[in-house]
Amino acid sequence: MDSASARLRVLDAAEELFYRRGVKSVGMDDIRAASGVSLKRLYQLFPAKEQLVEAYLERRDTRWRGRLATHVELHEDPRERILAVFDWLRGWFGEEGFRGCAWINAYGELGATSRAVAGQVRAHKRAFREYLAGLVADAGLAPELAGQLFLLAEGAMVTAGVTGRTEPADEARAAARALVGAR
Template sequence: MTGEAQVVSTADRLFYAHGVQAVGMDTVRTESGVSLKRIYTLFPSKDDLILAVLQHRTKQWNTGVDGAIATAGTPRDKLLAVFDFLAEWFREDDFRGCAFINFFGELGGGSTRVAEAVREQKTSFQRRVAELVVEAGGPAFLAPQLVLLAEGAQTTAAITRDPDTAAHARAAAETLIRCAFGR
C-alpha cells in the first residue's frame, strides 16, 4: 500500500470509528506509520484528507452497490439488491452508519467542501437508483422513495444497532415497487 493509500485507509478507519473531530493528524501519523511531514505533503490540510477519505468511501459504496446489482437477475431484483447490500453491510462488526451522513453531521455546517462532497455522493446514489428504475420500466417517482428507504435504513441501523433494519426496508421497497408497477 502506498503512503497515500495508507494514510487514507488509516484516516478512514479512525474517522469512522471515533469521529473526524476527535482524531488529530498526530494520531493518523502514529497509526499509519507515515511521517507528519509526508502526510501534509500529500494532504495540505485536514479537510484535504477528509475529502480523500470521502472519495475512498464513494468508491467502496459504488463497488458494493454495483456488486450487489450485478448478482441480481431481473430489473426489479436489481432495485432490491441495494437493500441486500445494506443487509450485509449492517452486519459488519465495525458498522457505524453512513460515513457521509456522519461526516456531514459533524462538519457539514462548517466545511463547504465536505458538505459538497457528501451532497455529490448522495446525488450520485439517487441517479444510480433512478437509472435502475428506468431499466425496470418504473415510474420516476419510485426512485426517490427507494433512496429515502435506503438512507433511512442506514441511519436507523446505526442508531438501533439492528441489522434487520435492512430486511424491513427491503420489505417496504418490495411494497413500493409492487404498487408503482400496479402489480
C-alpha cells in the same frame, strides 16, 4: 516510501480512524501514528485535515458504490435488482465495526462548517440516488419511485447506525417490495 504508498497508508489509517471514532476526535498526529508516515510527509500529502477528510470520503464513495453495484448485478430481474440494494444494505449493516453511513456521520460533524465535506456528502448522495433512478428506469417503473426508494435506503442507514441492528434493511426492503410490486 514513495508518495503513492504514503498516500495509501494515510488514507487507510484515516478511513479506519475517522469511521470508527469520528472525524473531529481524530487528529493528524493520530493519523501519523496509525499510518507510519511522518507528520511532515503527511502535511505534504494533505496540507489540511479537511483535504484528508475529503479524500477519505471520495475514496470510500468509489468503493462503497462499487461493492453495491457488484452485488446488484448478480440479479437478472430488474425489480429484483432494486430489492437487492436492500439485501446489500443488510449485509453492510451486519459488518463488524459498522457505525452507520460515513457521509451522514461526516456531514453531522462538519457539514455546517466545511464546504468541501458538504460537497463530498452531496455528491455521494446524488450518485446513490441516480443509481437508484437507473435501476427504476431499467425496471420500467415510474421515475418518482427513485426518490421514494432513496428515502427508504437512507432512513434504513440512519436507523441501523443508531440502533446497531440489521432489521432496518429488512423493513425498508418490505416497503420497497410493495412499491415496486415485485413478486
